[in-house]
Amino acid sequence: MTTLEWANELRRSGRGERIESLPYAVMLGVIADHDGSDFKLIMPYRESLIGSPGRLHGGAIAGLLELAALSTLVLALPEDEPLPEIKPVTVTVDFMREGGMRDTFAAATITRLGRRIANLRAVAWQYDYSRPIAAANLNIVLARAAT
């Protein structure tokens, strides 16, 4: 499966159920949230996410943020156009609070969606969205087939 095939499936399924078909997402245990109107991902607590005693590994949180941004982007691309290849080029993560041994949530917003570049912001939280544990800024290249 390529990025494009996955993105097409994700778009068809509409609400990100297909996140569960991605091996790295499965390794993290990430699932899409089907409740409410906003799209978000959940990374339920599991022991394999631990990086130091009592704390989630920052890399697992970064992975969750990136998955949230990619799925949000795919779902926002115009449906009447062929999907471009989606390539994150720069990803910056700020770690604000330690991730405790509990479920983590992540959602992303698109700051700007251009023809060639998309800029996204993703936020991860545990107790409350207003108390983020980490946030990511992602600049993503959209490579479109020549027409």
Place this chain on the structure above:
Amino acid sequence: MNEAVRTSLMGRALDHVPHMRALGISFRGIEDGWVELEMAYSPDLVAYPDSGVIANGAIFALMDSTAGIAVVAGLRQSMPIATIDMRLDYLHPPAPFERLIGRAQCYKYTRSMAFVRGLAYQDSIDHPVANMVGSFVLPGAS
């Protein structure tokens, strides 16, 4: 502490970190302040089924781990550290079905901070997959 002893201690310490074990990350060595970790290829780390290409998120985790160990390796005493921020530039996609090596150096310590740089590569450090910069906070700072 000589480097062989330190390498062996580091390797054993990493085995006890659940997320590193889940990612298949092991300690490669340390030389002149440059720390190297290796992440073995595994189908569980792949972004898209059957592609063989390791997910960017797993590369980020490898680099966060490598950077953290580079910071700890340069401290006189063991202390808990925390990542403040980390940026990865993905320079080109990794070759499929191959391991990745994370390489990082802490190039500046202040009383409260540590600044790190590094890269992820496969065959040659002259052909990196990703470039990394990051900063860490040391205890005692707020």
